[in-house]
Amino acid sequence: MIEVQSLTRHYGKTAAVDDVSFRIGSNEIVGLLGHNGAGKTTIMRMLCGYLEPCSGTISIGGLALADNARSVQRELGYLPENLPVYPDMMVADYLEYAATLKGIARGQRFQAVRQAIVATDLGKRALDPVATLSRGLRQRVGVAQAILGKPRLLILDEPTNGLDPQQTEHMRRLISRLARQATVILSTHIMQEVDAICDRVLVLRHGKLALDARLDSLRQSRTLLLRADSTNESLTTYLKRMPQVATLQQQAEGGGSRARYTLTLHDNADMDTAANNIAQCVVKAGARLYQLQPVVRGLEAVFHEVNSDDA
Structure with a gap:
């Protein structure tokens, strides 16, 4: 769906985006995460064709953006962080105006606006002036204009910024449906x-792509947690001899009858194989196995690792 190669954008001597490359497949929900000023909005504007890169290429749907900007833009919807709207216009009128700007044919505009209103649950407010809407409803209007014409790509810049918890939850459900x-692709500085x-x-740091990973694999650390008998000294010996184990920490639990073992694996060790071998060590030592599972990392911990001074 999207292929970005060596994308770079300077403002004067400052590199807002510095040699960024990534690929995104169809129907993925990808978060562009980073501190303010990391380059998120700049990348989004370049993906939309509203800002030219200093170097690098963008291909969307098999088309080079530089040579096919109008064709590509017809297949994408964009929600900027601060959507320019006309506060005195009714929601339906604003969306019809946006459909006109998008180049949707006159005979198709009514249906396109209706579909966008239904998808964003704005039916009861379609005839209300935009100025009378809450922040959350205005954001929904922004999403509605983005999905006019059923684009294959949605680019949402800080879609939940300034929303209360209930509005945020509604926006999350809406994005999941879309x-x-x-x-x-949505940008945010909020890890949750x-x-x-x-x-x-995709985590950006000082304009560079510091991390590109699926969340399910990212949450898995290189650490396994084992709970077993602490009275069996041979178990510790067996665990220390395992080639997959880089470090081993042991802590007494349950009044000393059990022990908690924290095992960090070498980078080249397969997690499933290591877990199976650890279980066999417990059996071989004649100990009782109470728990064996990977230690799950939160995104916040990963984000701080990436943004640490030595990252």
Whole structure:
């Protein structure tokens, strides 16, 4: 769906985006995560064709954006962080105006506007002036204009910014529904946002792509937690001899009758194989196995690792 190669954008001597490359498949929900000023909005504007890169290439749907900007833009919807709207216009009128700007044919505009209003649950407010809407409803209007014409790609810049918890939850559900028919890229500096709805995360740091990973694999650390008998000294010996284990920590639990073992694996060790070998060590030592599972990392911990000074 999207292929970005060596994308770079400078503002004067400052590199807002520095040699960024990634690929995104159809119907993925991808979170673009980073501190303010990391380059998220700049990348989104370049993906939409509203800002030219200093170097690098963007291909969307098999078309080079530089040579096919108008064709590509007809297949994408964009929600900027601060959507320019006309506060005195009714919601339906604003969406019809947006459909006109998008080049949707006159005979198709009514149906396109109706579908966008239904998809964003704005039916009861369609005849209300935009100025009378809450922040959450205005964001929904922004999403409605983005999905006019059923684009295959949605680019949403900080879609939950400034929303209260209830509005945020509604927006998350809406984005998840939209992803059934489109690829979604959303930018945010809120880690919970990515954790809640994204399949994959791209972390930007000082304009560079610091991390590109699926969330399900990212949550898995190189560490296994084992709970077993602590009275069996041979178990510790067996575990220390395992070639997959880099470090081993032991802590007494349950009044000393049990022990908690934290085993960090070498980078080249297969997690499933290591877990199977550890279980066999417990059996071989004649100990009782109470628990064996991977230690799950939160996205917040990963984000801080990536953004640490030595990352």
